Amino acid sequence: EPEVTQTPSHQVTQMGQEVILRCVPISNHLYFYWYRQILGQKVEFLVSFYNNEISEKSEIFDDQFSVERPDGSNFTLKIRSTKLEDSAMYFCASRIQGEDYGYTFGSGTRLTVV
């Protein structure tokens, strides 16, 4: 069964450093998303991406965040200057176009900012 692949599975970074979280969506999917889950809290929408541009973003997705699809297969989330409160599980998801809006999620990257 096709999978969404995320790397790394766990990243530890110092406050103020830049991090790039990587995702390889399913090849025929057209819509891409990043969500995050702070430990013990709900899953929160960050950003959606379609046709090489952001289609929607949440209040969480401020100027410190950016997304890119650099080569037609990877989909990256960059945090420019990490803060302690960025520590969370970050999930990439993709879906195919159509009425079925169910996502295929990746297994997540646990980001720990120290």
Next chain:
Amino acid sequence: GDSVTQMEGPVTLSEEAFLTINCTYTATGYPSLFWYVQYPGEGLQLLLKATKADDKGSNKGFEATYRKETTSFHLEKGSVQVSDSAVYFCALSDRAGKSTFGDGTTLTVKP
């Protein structure tokens, strides 16, 4: 904005017991509804879905029916197993595909 309210957990059941996890939603328009499951240490997996009123989603013995009149999508299973222990998330998706999740309900099934 859209919102999803789930039954508070944690829920602890004995093996073979009947499971219900309540979920209600508020949304404009006609969202699609989903249940996702998160096993310990893993990501989110789509468990089942329903895209219009009165649809029943089912998978692995779990079922949920899209009830527009009560804006609900309760998850049920007739006989739970220890392996069903996980966190269950109810979610809705708008026409643009953006999803809103409930807080999650932790289910523990004891042998």
